């Protein structure tokens with residue numbers, strides 16, 4: 001039997017695994033965050049993931065506030081095709 005901490009860690013892993021690494025929420029299709037990178041498999045990742053929240057700069061020099069994916073979900077700002085948007089469509 002899993003401990004509470006192990007159970008919560010596995011749920012967090014499931015939640016993180018919902019991301020398809022398309023980069024859309026980080027501006028991959030518009031003016032991307034300057035910390036956004038693409039790996040050899042075509043998946044996007046953040047160069048400073050652990051320190052990602054707060055004021056950041058896009059490639060063109062605009063500033064924006066990086067927020068958690070939960071904030072995007074609450075605000076309804078995810079694009080169609082995002083793993084979280086699709087997940088919500090299936091449960092709401």
Ligand code: SF4
Nearest residue numbers: 019020023025082083
């Ligand atoms: S838009 Fe959704 S699937 Fe794409 S990188 Fe952001 S959270 Fe992941």
